[in-house]
Amino acid sequence: MQINHHVGRLVRDVNFTVRGEKGTKIAYFKLAINDLKDGQATYIDYVAFNKTAELIRDYVTNVGQVVEVQFVMRNHDYTDKNTGQKIYAMQNQVTQFRIYKSNPSSKKPANQTQIANDKTSEVTDKDLPPDPDFSSNAFEYVEG
Numbered sequence: 469m470q471i472n473h474h475v476g477r478l479v480r481d482v483n484f485t486v487r488g489e490k491g492t493k494i495a496y497f498k499l500a501i502n503d504l505k506d507g508q509a510t511y512i513d514y515v516a517f518n519k520t521a522e523l524i525r526d527y528v529t530n531v532g533q534v535v536e537v538q539f540v541m542r543n544h545d546y547t548d549k550n551t552g553q554k555i556y557a558m559q560n561q562v563t564q565f566r567i568y569k570s571n572p573s574s575k576k577p578a579n580q581t582q583i584a585n586d587k588t589s590e591v592t593d594k595d596l597p598p599d600p601d602f603s604s605n606a607f608e609y610v611e612g
Contacts, residue, residue, distance in 0.1 A: 478531055535568070
């Protein structure tokens with residue numbers, strides 16, 4: 469299984485829902501990922517389930533907030549209610565995430581990573597790492 473990482477900004481509020489007979493908790497959200505080659509953003513959808521979904525609902529709360537996600541890509545299929553047609557798609561399922569505080573002047577990093585099995589605790593801005601620098605000068609682009 470391949471594990472992927474992205475860092476981006478929250479585009480809109482997290483859509484949290486509970487579905488099914490088992491009460492599966494689901495959080496849908498979208499991040500804007502900086503494309504260093506042309507300076508444009510790529511918008512990517514993510515989904516999280518159960519405890520991870522609850523943590524995302526509780527901590528990823530501000531549009532524009534910088535979030536790092538670890539995710540796996542999964543096949544997903546469902547039946548369209550309107551047409552009855554089977555739809556196949558890929559889903560980016562979040563397994564871990566980290567939020568960054570909005571004050572870029574602070575350089576003190578913190579190891580506040582939320583994992584699905586972790587117990588929740590109160591997190592303040594001083595506990596979070598500073599925003600990463602997304603300027604093109606901070607990264608080296610290698611085409612390959």
